[in-house]
Amino acid sequence: MKTRFTVLLLTLFMSVNLSFAQEDSQEECMTNLSLFDGYAKSKKYDDAYGPWKIVREKCPKFNRAIYAHGEKILTHKITNSTGAEQVAFINDLMLLHDQSREHFESKYDLADVLVDKANLAYKYKKELNKTDEQVYAMFDEAYTKDAKNFSDAKGLYSYFSLAVDLYDAEKLSAQQMFDKYDDVNEIIEGIIESNTVKLNKYAAKEEAGEQLSKKEAQRKASYESYINAFETKILPSMDQKLGKRAxxxxxxxxxxxxxxxxxxxxxxxxxxxxxxxxxxxxxxxxxxxxxxxxxxxxxxxxxxxxxxxxxxxxxxxxxxxxxSTDPLKKAKLYKGLAQELKAKGSYSKARQYYMEALKLNPSDGSPYLSIAAMYAKSANNCVIQTLISVPYFG
Incomplete structure (x- = not known):
């Protein structure tokens, strides 16, 4: 009986101590979270590093700020270090990306984590002693496992760029390179289409004479910026990289x-x-x-x-x-038809199809530019014809 009482007392004592330890740990994490959050927001990343490390190690599930601020803190450390120390920080950031999904899976898509790691490996390929094939395999894993969430512009371009480099090194066939171009191009077209659908809602609202709220105007600007980045930077860069290989x-x-x-x-x-x-x-x-x-x-x-x-x-x-049933695809086809007719000099019919494209995709202003160019050319032709028909009296 005495032995049982002693065991019970010991168990109770250990339970109380564990409870106090957990409370102390939680309190320590809260204090250090507040410290590194303040430092990180002020961009004092060296000061943030110590308290951030404590929270990351003791309470990895405590708050998502561990991973959001942690990426900035470690990026700062990588930028301001060299040699073995820099490589250690790079590898630690790789680990942090894995941990972010491990502890906050709903907030971090698999592709986001894999692409972040691949981008890091691509940037520090030399320091990490990685080959093009190894880095390409990292991007390829993101595409293979979670293509629908592979939306990072830099990552998509790097993925394709490496495919071209591997083709030049005779490690990918021409068909594999073209397939990769199409894979990446289709992802980008999907991203542009998705953002265009969202953008058109605001364009329709403005056309109806309604004023956008501050939040709506910000979202509209964000969608426009995203579309512009892919249409005017990433896709042209991919075509330039492909160059004479196609x-x-x-x-x-x-x-x-x-x-x-x-x-x-x-x-x-x-x-x-x-x-x-x-x-x-x-x-x-x-x-x-x-x-x-x-x-x-x-x-x-x-x-x-x-x-x-x-x-x-x-x-x-x-x-x-x-x-053609999809509005955006139909708008693209109308533009294609208009461009063919414009090239043949059928301006009236071309204008008709450009206007149809505008109805289906009002946020795309390029048909207006094409119509204006046709008017300008028609006006020039009229001036020339007039000059030719006017008799010369010398």
Whole structure:
């Protein structure tokens, strides 16, 4: 009986001590959280490092600020160190990215964590003694495991850029490089489309004469900035990086060689004809062959559009419009049709299609610029014609 009482008393004593220890630990974490939060907000990252480290080690689930501020603190340490010390901080930031998802999974998508680590490895490739293949594999893991959340502009460009570098080093085939271009391009098109849909809501509100609230104006500016970054910086940079590796002289033999193997693969056919059209290879018989095959197995607005480009027949314009249901994709097709007609000098019809594109995507102002350019050219032509028709009296 006495032994049982002693054990019970000892258990109770240990329980009380553990409770007090936990309270002390919580209090210590709260104090240090307040300290490093204040320092970090003032950008005094060296002062923040000590108390931040205590909270991270003792209370890793305590507050998400551990990971939000922690990234800034360690980035500062990396920037202001060299050699083995710098490598240690880089590896610690890699670990912190993993821990952020481990302890706050709902706040950190898998792709975000993997891309952050890949971006870090890419930036400090030399210091970490990593090869292009190793860093590419890190980006590829993010794409393979969580493509829908792979939206980081810098990461997407670096991923593709490494694919080109590996192609140049003969470690990826031309087809693999083009596939990666298309993979990344499709992600970017999805991001642009998603932000355009959100942006158009505000554009419609403004067109109706309503004033946007301060918050709405900020969101509108954010969507515009995001779209602009991808459309005017990332996509052109990708095309510049691809450069002469994607000329007609390269593409035609490649697609000729792989046609029989892929003639029933709708994705391959779509990408091949898109690439040939984008690079000005539409005059080659292979382009028609690709389009006709795609139209045979999977008729779509795209194939109808390309058939119009090839034949100039009105029925394919009608088919293009009838097969296109998504408003943004339809707006893009209208712009494509307008550009083809503009190139042929059919300004009146081109203007009609530019206006249709504007109705479907009011936040895209580029049709206005094209219409203005047509008016300017028409005006110049009229002036020239007038000058030619006026008799000269010398």
């Amino acid at each position: 000329t007609c002289e390269v593409l035609i033999p490649l697609y000729e060689k792989d046609f029989e193997e892929n003639k029933n693969n709708g994705v391959w056919l779509q990408r091949a004809m898109n690439r040939m059209y984008a690079k000005g290879c539409k005059e080659d018989p292979l382009f028609l062959k690709l389009v006709q095959q795609k139209n045979t197995i999977e008729p779509s607005a795209d194939t109808a559009y390309y058939l119009y480009v090839l034949t100039g027949e009105q029925k394919y314009i009608d088919q293009t419009i009838s097969l």
